[in-house]
Amino acid sequence: MLGTGLGKRIYTGDNLINISDIRYLPRWVVFIIDISILIVSLLLTYFVIMKMKSRPYDVFNYTQVSVMTVGINVLFMYLFKTYAGVIRHSTFIDLLKIMLSCLCTAAVLFILNLSFITFRGEKILLNSFIALYFLISAMFLFMFRLVVKEVFHFAREISRSDLKKRIMVLGTDEQSIAIARAILDNPKLPYHVVSFISTQDSTVGIGLPKILGKTIVSKDWFLKNTKEDLDIEGVIMVKESFEKEAMDEWIGYLLEKDLRILKAPSVQKLRSTDNANFIKTVQIEDLLNRKPIRLDNEEVKKRHFNREVLITGGAGSIGSEIINQVAKYSPSLVVVVDQAETPLYEVELQLREKFPHVKFVFVLADISNKQRIEPLFKKYNFSMVYHAAAYKHVPLVESNPQEAVRVNVLGSKNLATLSSQYNVNRFVMVSTDKAVNPTNVMGATKRVAELFVQSLQNLPENKTKFITTRFGNVLGSNGSVIPHFRKQIEKGGPITITHPDIVRYFMTIPEACELVLHAGIMGNGGEIYVFDMGQPVKILDLANRMIKLSGFEPETDIKIIFTGLRPGEKLYEELLSDDAKTLPTNHEKILISKDPVMSFEDINGLVMDMLASLETDTKFEAVAKIKTIVKEFKSNNSEYESLDK
Incomplete structure (x- = not known):
């Protein structure tokens, strides 16, 4: 035919x-x-x-x-x-x-x-x-x-090479060859493979054996030639074929040549997908990601299989990913709590479609309202509680400290005490590196919550294991820097950075949530788990790379403007307090931070005093009471600095 x-x-x-x-x-x-x-x-x-x-x-x-x-x-x-x-x-x-x-x-x-x-x-x-x-x-x-x-x-x-983008394939391993063959065999893809780049140093230019009829060029020959000499628009790589250091090195070379950087899935993933558009542009998240943690998923499955689980903050970035990971282990029930109506409804639609076999209950409620939350503990027999609900945006919380106390402190207190009262097996709280030597209200209120949750562990009548996880910035989470920069680039700039020397630790959302789940099964109670997050990333370098990956030139096409540190913002985040000691766990990437603790009587009295006058306190009075509890809380670039004198 x-x-x-x-x-x-x-x-x-x-x-x-x-x-x-x-x-x-x-x-x-x-x-x-x-x-x-x-x-x-x-x-x-x-x-x-x-x-x-x-x-x-x-x-x-x-x-x-x-x-x-x-x-x-x-x-x-x-x-x-x-x-x-x-x-x-x-x-x-x-x-x-x-x-x-x-x-x-x-x-x-x-x-x-x-x-x-x-x-x-x-x-x-x-x-x-x-x-x-x-x-x-x-x-x-x-x-x-x-x-x-x-x-x-x-x-x-x-007939089609003139209409397609000319690209090179990075690497000559089986994965790279398979991707090149997939491109050559798919006429719908807008790419034309010109040659392969050997990742090995060599003095030979062109003339190495051919693969699939395409010439192999050596690394040094490639590096010596300009984009115009190469006559290509981009280079495609299989991310799984490279160690992070090697990938970062090649990304640097390609960005210097102003080449488009493309990524393709591994052969295994390619075989399992029917999507013809398997080639994607490399994103900044690909460069910041590390090797994923590999832990005992069987133990995680035992902890969740056929169990009833409560997850607060379920409409947020972290909470919704925790739900996704928990649902894979076939719990008998997942109760999701959040006070944001529209995001909660959107999450409900997604989860019911993705996990039709899992029973979900979605509750629109404020965790600071104990009368609204306690009926859930009475009705259901929760085995695990994941507490991810919190106010987290530093500048906004700095201006509204009373609300931060109400949600981050009172909300955590309600959930933790109810978990102990109703004999929940494990309570896992999501905290932040900003709770370490805090310079802002958000971090300080999270530290108060940490102290209160830890104090419950040693009560004589308590049977619940209280566990805290602490990590840094999460890539792609609501309000995080990368989506913000991406929107600014799409608008043509400028990109706004608070300070040229500011640095942050980063991890992916799945990574963060995997830590939360595994901490829940590793803990014996009372621990604060911290994660080896690798090297911190300079935000200015992050912005420059994002601009280049988007095909623009920093300062020429997209301007970068420094706006000054925001109230309560640090140049450097910390994962451990100065007087904290760490203990190893059975995984080299996860440590236990031995921070100072308070007795339940002491922390409960201070928290109750703070909550008693919360409705009438001014924001300065509210912050002063937080500083009474968290002695190391020193405000930075904030109107509350006067309270530290």
Whole structure:
């Protein structure tokens, strides 16, 4: 069948027919071509045998022998359906069918020959004729398919390469070759593979062996040439093929050359997806991500399978990801609490579609309202409580400290005391690195919550294990710096940074939530877990890389403006307090921070005093009471600095 577009163009008189537009030849056309090849093979065999001064047949005449030979071959070609495949997509199976049909033809002719010799003492054909015909016919049928395949491939490359983006493939390993083959075999992709880049240093320029017909160029040759000399628009890489250090090094090279950086999934992921658009542009998250933590998922599954789980802040970035990870382990019930109506509704729609087998209950409630929360503990038998609800935006919380106390302190107090009262097995609180030596109200209120939650652990009647997780900035979370920068770039700039020297630790949302889940099963109660977050990232460097990855030049296309530190903001975040000690766990990337603790009587009295006058206190009075509890809380670039004098 010819493409419908091709038939229309012939009818309308368009003589510029592109061979790559032909979808495939009809089977009967392929069959006729194959028969023609058999006839040519037979004639060539006759010619060779005659040149050897031999008579190829004895019993039958030339016409009878020809009809018999071709007829037997056609019969086996029909039986093996050698004409059924699409020629330009011929595989080893198609070639095997041809070989079998020709081999069976030769075998039948040999058997007929042997029969006539046995009963009549004469040969139908010379054995050398049969063998030569087998070799020539099989070879010509092979060649026909290989030529058609190459012609279509060449025509497609020629006709579409000018319209596609010219790219190189980074690496010559199996993953990179498989991705290159996937690009070459998919005409819908807007990319044309020019060559491969060897990741090894070499003095050889061009001239290394080819892969898939594409030249391999050495690393040093690539680095010596400019973008214009290379005549490409971008480079594609398989992220899983590179260590983080090597990937960062190559990203640096490519950004210097102003090349577009593309990423492709591993071969395993490519096989498991039907999405043709598997090539994505490298994002800044790819550069900041580290090797994921690998822990005992079986133990996590045991802790959640067929259990009832409560998750607060479920409509937020962290809370919603915790739900996703918990739901994979088939809990009997997941109760999701949040006070943000629209985000909670959106999360509900997503989760019910993604996990139809899991029972969810979505509760619109404020965790500071104990009368609203306690009925949930009465009704359900929670095994795990994940507390991710909090006010977290530093400048906003700095201006509204009373609300921070109400949600971050009172809300945490309500959930923790109810968990102990109703014998919840484990209570896991999500905290922040801003709680360490806090310089802002948000971090200080989270530290108060940490102290209160820890104090419950040693109460005589308590059976709940209280666990705290503390980590840094989360990539892509609501209000985080990367989505903010991305929006500013989309608007054409400028990018606003508070200070040229400000640095932050980063981790991905799945990473953060995996830590939360594993901390829940590792803890014996009372621990604060901190995560080895690698090296801190300079926000100015982050902005520059994001601009370059978006195809722009910093300061030329997108300006960067420094606005000054915001109230309560630090230049450097800390994961451990000055007087904290760390203990190792059974995983090298997770540590226990041994921060100073307070007795329940002391912290409860201070918290109750603070909450008693919360409605009437001014914001300065509220902050002063927080400072009474958190002695190391020293305000920075804030109106509350006067309270520290």
